[in-house]
Amino acid sequence: MASDPEGQQEQNGGHKSLLESDALYRVYIFTYLIVYPREPEPMKSLHELTAKHPWNVMATSTDEGQFLSMLLKLIKAKNAMEIGVYTGYSLLATALALPQDGKILAMDINRENYEQGLPIIQNAGVSHKIDFREGPALPVLDRMIEDGKYHGTFHFIFVDADKDNYLDYHKRIIELVKVGGVIGYDNTLWNGSVVAPPDAPLRKYVRFYRDFVLELNWDLAVDPRIEICQLPVGDGITLCRRIS
């Protein structure tokens, strides 16, 4: 039980509201007042711009952006890939974290959303690192596999797109990431639905994709080519470090 140095509990007649007493509240306050204000300005602007967008729930959260940024710097990533750009929040986090001569291949079926965020990415001085390709990612990956010269060349790959294709992405990108490099699969907690009972009330799209996410989680857990670690950051991210 936490101490009550300001006698708040006494003033409230010995009653503490759930939020006052709950550890979660302290984490919440810490995150919003201390961690989030340290979000780099361009990323803040991109979140503000995206907030006006009808599908803004798709954007990567601030804590996950910070996590990606830290991870990329720790592994000294230089060559990255992203599948699922939307307005570019995780892309900007990545581009800012890469060195000046770093590169990121970014793919999305929708160029329009990417172009909405692009001026902010350009102002941040990192657009030269980005090679954006409009269209479905699978054919691009297939061409890279066929070509041969991209095998084992990526230090980091972030997958945040169509959940029903994650296993198809995995089959391909496991060849493209370096041994020792990292793949990050986003949304592997899928709104917490991966641990919900089968009859739990779930939104339609959550229910629709849940089995794909569950299947991915099982397959990653037993894949001998990778070491995995699932983190409850954002909607859950599973990191896969290629070991063979």
Ligand SMILES: C[S@@+](CC[C@H](N)C(=O)[O-])C[C@H]1O[C@@H](n2cnc3c(N)ncnc32)[C@H](O)[C@@H]1O
């Ligand atoms: C969750 S959003 C990505 C969010 C983004 N990472 C961010 O930080 O804002 C998913 C994106 O995947 C894209 N997408 C869906 N299917 C795709 C496919 N087959 N190939 C490439 N991108 C796809 C969608 O257009 C959408 O922009």
